Amino acid sequence: MxxxxxxxxxxxxxxxxxxxxxxxxxxxxxxxxxxxxxxxxxxxxxxxxxxxxxxxxxxxxxxxNTWTLMGKEAMANWGDSVSKGIHEASMSTVQKINDAESDSGLIQLSKGELSPNIFPLEQMKLIMREVSEQLEPFGYEEPKGNPSLREAVSNYLENRGMKVSPSSILIVSGALQALHLISIGLLQKGADVMLEQPSYLYSLSVFQSAGMNLCGLPMDREGLKPEALKQMNEHGKNVLYTIPSFHNPTGVLMTNNRRMQIIKACEHERLPIIEDDVYRDLWIDTPPPLPLKTMDRHGNVLYLGSLSKSLSPGLRIGWLVGPEAVIARLADLKMQSDYGSSSLSQQVAAKWLSSGAYDTHIESVRKELRERRNIVLKYLEKHLGQFADWDIPAGGFFIRVRLRPEFRVGKLFQKAYASGVLLNPGSIYAERDGQYFRISFAYDALNRLEEGIQRIGMLVRS
Amino acid sequence: MxxxxxxxxxxxxxxxxxxxxxxxxxxxxxxxxxxxxxxxxxxxxxxxxxxxxxxxxxxxxxxxNTWTLMGKEAMANWGDSVSKGIHEASMSTVQKINDAESDSGLIQLSKGELSPNIFPLEQMKLIMREVSEQLEPFGYEEPKGNPSLREAVSNYLENRGMKVSPSSILIVSGALQALHLISIGLLQKGADVMLEQPSYLYSLSVFQSAGMNLCGLPMDREGLKPEALKQMNEHGKNVLYTIPSFHNPTGVLMTNNRRMQIIKACEHERLPIIEDDVYRDLWIDTPPPLPLKTMDRHGNVLYLGSLSKSLSPGLRIGWLVGPEAVIARLADLKMQSDYGSSSLSQQVAAKWLSSGAYDTHIESVRKELRERRNIVLKYLEKHLGQFADWDIPAGGFFIRVRLRPEFRVGKLFQKAYASGVLLNPGSIYAERDGQYFRISFAYDALNRLEEGIQRIGMLVRS
Structure with a gap:
C-alpha cells in the first residue's frame, strides 16, 4: 500500500x-x-x-490510461470552476474535514448529524417490519415520488402552516440533490446565487460546479438584511438561497418581520428564492416563525425540507416544494439523472410521517438537543469563557464561537486536529472575519464534547 | 411548434x-x-x-412566475442540446411511452421490467426483516458506498469472471446515475459517444443533455462491428458505449470473438469503453461470454451492473467498476450530487447478494423468462408470422420484430396505442430502417401478451 x-x-x-x-x-x-x-x-x-x-x-x-487522462482534464476544469467561487485553501480544508468526520478516534465537534445515541433504533426496526409486512411488489416510483410519501409530506407541511398539494412536491434524495437539480435544470451559467455570508453553501460546490457564482450578502442577528437585495437581479437570472431557520453555521433564526421584508424585497426585484428549511423541526425553545414559502403569493419560493437532520441522513429522503410546472420539470430531470429515489426508503419515510412516529421522535430529539445545548454552553463558559464569546442558538445543531482577536482560528484548527479534536473553522463558510469556528453539540457523546472543548481551551491558553 | x-x-x-x-x-x-x-x-x-x-x-x-420564466430559458437550452442529437419527434414518442407505461389499462408490450408476478415478494420481506433485526443506527454511507455491499458486489463479479477489489467499485442509484456521473464528471462537451445503432441510449438524453453527441455505429448478429471504430478518436476525447450482452433493443449477444476484436480496436484507438452489462444475469439458453472488462488490461473499461433488471428497479442499486482513481473521482461527484444512495437500500441489496438469495432468485427468473420467451415466440408466429420476422433472443427481455416493408411501424404504433396496446417503435432507438419495433416478454401477464400480439396482428391485417 x-x-x-x-x-x-x-x-x-x-x-x-x-x-x-x-x-x-x-x-x-x-x-x-x-x-x-x-x-x-x-x-x-x-x-x-x-x-x-x-x-x-x-x-x-x-x-x-484513457479514463484517468480524460478524467484528469475534465476534473481539472471542474476544479477550476470550483476554485473560482471558493478559496482553494478552504476547499482542501473541507476535504480534510469530510475525511476526518469518519474517523471515530477523533472527538467530533464537527459533524452536523444527530448522535447515534439519538437514533430511534427500535422504532426504525418496527417501521421496517411494518413496511415489510405490507410490502407489495415494487418497481420504479412515479417521477415526483411515491404518492403515499407525497401525501404524508403534504400533511406534514400543512401542520407547519403550508398548504401544498402532493402534485407540487418532488421527493428528492436529500436537500443537496434538490440543489443539484436546480443548478443543472433551472439556473443559467453565470447566474449569481445570493446568499447569507457566512453560509454552509460555501463549503459545497454544487452551484459553482454548474457555473454559477456565489455572492455573499450581510446578515445580522435577525437574519439576512433585506437592503442588500436591492438591484441584485438586473439581468433577471439570479436567485436567493437562504436558510432562515437555525442558519448554518451561525445558528441565527430569521425573525418574522425580517421574513416579510425579504419576501417583499425579492418580489420587488423579481428575485426567486430557494428556502432551505432542513433545520425547522430542530427548534429548542419555541417553534420558528412560518416559512417564507407561506408568505409567497407568486410562486417565487422553492422550499426544501428533509429527514436527514431530524431522523437519519441514511434514508436519503428530502422534498422540494414549488410551482407545479417547475416541480414537473425538475421531476423530469431527476428521472433523467437517477430514475427516482429508493422505493424502500420512500415507503419507510412515508410510514414514519403518516404513523405519527415522526412527531413522537422529534419531540424527544428536541428534548435531547435542549439538554445538550445547555450543557455544552456550560462547558464553553468553563473552558473558553475568557477567550471567546457566542450567541445561544434557539435550535439546530450548532454554536458559532468567536475567538478573541489575539488568537487565530486557522492555527487552532490545526492544533486541535493534531490533538484529536475536529472543529469547523469559519473560513470554509466564507466568514468575513477569521475569528469564528463552528461546533456541533448534536453528535458526539457529552463526555467527549467536554473533553474536546477542554482541549481547545488548553490549546488557546498555551 | x-x-x-x-x-x-x-x-x-x-x-x-x-x-x-x-x-x-x-x-x-x-x-x-x-x-x-x-x-x-x-x-x-x-x-x-x-x-x-x-x-x-x-x-x-x-x-x-419567475421560476417558470427562468426554467423556460434554461430548459430551452436543455431542449436544444437534446434535439441536436435526437429527432424531436422520437423524443416526444419516448415521453408518450413513458407516461403510458404507468397506465395499467394498456397491454404493456413496452415495459423493460420484470413482471410483478416474478417479484420475489416473500424473500424480499424476509430479507427486510433480517436487515431490520440486525439494524444499527445508520447515517451517511462512505462515498463509494456501503462496505458490505461493495464486498458482496466484488464476490458477485468474481463469480462472473471479474476480479475487482471493493475499492474499485462505486455504488450508484442505478446504471443511469452512473452514466449521468460520467457525463458530468469525465466527458468533455462536444465529445462523441460512439454506440451501437440502434441503441436504447438514443431514447435517453443523459449524454446529449451534458453536451455530448451520439454517433451510431453499425452492428450485426455478432454485435458491434469493430471496423467501424477506426480513427474514431482522433481528438482523444470520445468514448464507446456498448451493451454487449442482450443488447437493447435488438437482443443481440456479442460473441466472444467479437468482444476480443472490440477490446483490441479500442486499445488501438485509445478509445475508452463504457460497458453496460445490466442484462448479463438474464441469459436464457447459456451464460454469455465474459465481460469486455475481463479482457481489459489497461483500465480502459468502465463497467456497469445493476439489480434493476434482475431483482427490482425500486431498490435503485447499481454499480460502476473501473480504475480506482476514476472511481474515487466519480464517488466524489456522487457525494456532491446526492451524498450517496439510500443506506436501507444498500443494506437490503448487500443481504440479497451475500446470503445467496439472489442466486436462487435469478435461477427462477431465468426459468420464467425462458417460458415467456418461448410462448411469446409462438404467439408471434401465430399472429404475425405472415407479416414480420424476428431473431430469437438468447436472453434479456426483448424481441425485435421487423415488419414487412409494405407496412409502416409509425402508423402501427399509433393504431396499437389507440386500441390499448403499447409497443416501442424502433425510431426511438434510432433504427436506420423504419420497419422495426420492440416488444418485451418480461412484464405483462401471458394472456395479455397474447391479446396484445393478436390485436397487432389484426391491425396489420386490416
Whole structure:
C-alpha cells in the first residue's frame, strides 16, 4: 500500500510524467525495505489501474490510461470552476474535514448529524417490519415520488402552516440533490446565487460546479438584511438561497418581520428564492416563525425540507416544494439523472410521517438537543469563557464561537486536529472575519464534547 | 411548434406580461393558417408548461412566475442540446411511452421490467426483516458506498469472471446515475459517444443533455462491428458505449470473438469503453461470454451492473467498476450530487447478494423468462408470422420484430396505442430502417401478451 500510494502521488503531483520510467524493482524494494515480491504485487495493482506499464527493454514506465487522462482534464476544469467561487485553501480544508468526520478516534465537534445515541433504533426496526409486512411488489416510483410519501409530506407541511398539494412536491434524495437539480435544470451559467455570508453553501460546490457564482450578502442577528437585495437581479437570472431557520453555521433564526421584508424585497426585484428549511423541526425553545414559502403569493419560493437532520441522513429522503410546472420539470430531470429515489426508503419515510412516529421522535430529539445545548454552553463558559464569546442558538445543531482577536482560528484548527479534536473553522463558510469556528453539540457523546472543548481551551491558553 | 415558439418569445421578451390575455384561438388559427385543433394542441403544451392558463370568461392569459420564466430559458437550452442529437419527434414518442407505461389499462408490450408476478415478494420481506433485526443506527454511507455491499458486489463479479477489489467499485442509484456521473464528471462537451445503432441510449438524453453527441455505429448478429471504430478518436476525447450482452433493443449477444476484436480496436484507438452489462444475469439458453472488462488490461473499461433488471428497479442499486482513481473521482461527484444512495437500500441489496438469495432468485427468473420467451415466440408466429420476422433472443427481455416493408411501424404504433396496446417503435432507438419495433416478454401477464400480439396482428391485417 505504501508503495502504491508513493507512486500514485508522484504521478498525480505531475512529478512523474507520462512515459517516464519509475525506479527499478530492486530500488523500490530497498527504499521500502520489503521483498521484491511485495514490489511486484504493488506494481501489478498499478498496472491493473492503468497507471504504469512494463515496456520490454525500458522497465516500468508511467502510462496512465484513457479514463484517468480524460478524467484528469475534465476534473481539472471542474476544479477550476470550483476554485473560482471558493478559496482553494478552504476547499482542501473541507476535504480534510469530510475525511476526518469518519474517523471515530477523533472527538467530533464537527459533524452536523444527530448522535447515534439519538437514533430511534427500535422504532426504525418496527417501521421496517411494518413496511415489510405490507410490502407489495415494487418497481420504479412515479417521477415526483411515491404518492403515499407525497401525501404524508403534504400533511406534514400543512401542520407547519403550508398548504401544498402532493402534485407540487418532488421527493428528492436529500436537500443537496434538490440543489443539484436546480443548478443543472433551472439556473443559467453565470447566474449569481445570493446568499447569507457566512453560509454552509460555501463549503459545497454544487452551484459553482454548474457555473454559477456565489455572492455573499450581510446578515445580522435577525437574519439576512433585506437592503442588500436591492438591484441584485438586473439581468433577471439570479436567485436567493437562504436558510432562515437555525442558519448554518451561525445558528441565527430569521425573525418574522425580517421574513416579510425579504419576501417583499425579492418580489420587488423579481428575485426567486430557494428556502432551505432542513433545520425547522430542530427548534429548542419555541417553534420558528412560518416559512417564507407561506408568505409567497407568486410562486417565487422553492422550499426544501428533509429527514436527514431530524431522523437519519441514511434514508436519503428530502422534498422540494414549488410551482407545479417547475416541480414537473425538475421531476423530469431527476428521472433523467437517477430514475427516482429508493422505493424502500420512500415507503419507510412515508410510514414514519403518516404513523405519527415522526412527531413522537422529534419531540424527544428536541428534548435531547435542549439538554445538550445547555450543557455544552456550560462547558464553553468553563473552558473558553475568557477567550471567546457566542450567541445561544434557539435550535439546530450548532454554536458559532468567536475567538478573541489575539488568537487565530486557522492555527487552532490545526492544533486541535493534531490533538484529536475536529472543529469547523469559519473560513470554509466564507466568514468575513477569521475569528469564528463552528461546533456541533448534536453528535458526539457529552463526555467527549467536554473533553474536546477542554482541549481547545488548553490549546488557546498555551 | 411555430405557435409555441411565437408565444414563448412574446412572453420571454416581456411583451406579454403576466395576466395579459393572448390572442383568441380563432385569431391564432388565422395567423398561422392552421386548424383550430392545432392551436389547441399548442396551447395545451403551453399550459402544461405553466406559461398560460385558461380563465373562464377571460380566455387564455399569461400566468408564469419567475421560476417558470427562468426554467423556460434554461430548459430551452436543455431542449436544444437534446434535439441536436435526437429527432424531436422520437423524443416526444419516448415521453408518450413513458407516461403510458404507468397506465395499467394498456397491454404493456413496452415495459423493460420484470413482471410483478416474478417479484420475489416473500424473500424480499424476509430479507427486510433480517436487515431490520440486525439494524444499527445508520447515517451517511462512505462515498463509494456501503462496505458490505461493495464486498458482496466484488464476490458477485468474481463469480462472473471479474476480479475487482471493493475499492474499485462505486455504488450508484442505478446504471443511469452512473452514466449521468460520467457525463458530468469525465466527458468533455462536444465529445462523441460512439454506440451501437440502434441503441436504447438514443431514447435517453443523459449524454446529449451534458453536451455530448451520439454517433451510431453499425452492428450485426455478432454485435458491434469493430471496423467501424477506426480513427474514431482522433481528438482523444470520445468514448464507446456498448451493451454487449442482450443488447437493447435488438437482443443481440456479442460473441466472444467479437468482444476480443472490440477490446483490441479500442486499445488501438485509445478509445475508452463504457460497458453496460445490466442484462448479463438474464441469459436464457447459456451464460454469455465474459465481460469486455475481463479482457481489459489497461483500465480502459468502465463497467456497469445493476439489480434493476434482475431483482427490482425500486431498490435503485447499481454499480460502476473501473480504475480506482476514476472511481474515487466519480464517488466524489456522487457525494456532491446526492451524498450517496439510500443506506436501507444498500443494506437490503448487500443481504440479497451475500446470503445467496439472489442466486436462487435469478435461477427462477431465468426459468420464467425462458417460458415467456418461448410462448411469446409462438404467439408471434401465430399472429404475425405472415407479416414480420424476428431473431430469437438468447436472453434479456426483448424481441425485435421487423415488419414487412409494405407496412409502416409509425402508423402501427399509433393504431396499437389507440386500441390499448403499447409497443416501442424502433425510431426511438434510432433504427436506420423504419420497419422495426420492440416488444418485451418480461412484464405483462401471458394472456395479455397474447391479446396484445393478436390485436397487432389484426391491425396489420386490416
Amino acid at each position: 505504501q508503495i502504491i500510494i508513493y507512486i500514485k502521488s508522484k504521478i498525480s503531483n505531475g512529478e512523474w510524467t507520462i512515459g517516464s520510467p519509475i525506479p527499478s524493482q530492486r530500488m523500490l524494494a530497498k527504499m521500502f525495505n520489503v521483498n521484491r515480491s511485495t514490489v511486484i504485487t504493488a506494481l501489478d495493482e498499478l498496472m491493473a489501474d492503468g497507471l504504469v506499464t512494463g515496456i520490454p527493454g525500458k522497465g516500468t514506465v508511467v502510462t496512465n | 411555430q405557435i409555441i415558439i411565437y408565444i414563448k418569445s412574446k412572453i420571454s421578451n416581456g411583451e406579454w406580461t403576466i395576466g395579459s390575455p393572448i390572442p383568441s384561438q380563432r385569431m391564432l388559427a388565422k395567423m398561422f393558417n392552421v386548424n383550430r385543433s392545432t392551436v389547441i394542441t399548442a396551447l395545451d403544451e403551453l399550459m402544461a408548461d405553466g406559461l398560460v392558463t385558461g380563465i373562464p370568461g377571460k380566455g387564455t392569459v399569461v400566468t408564469n
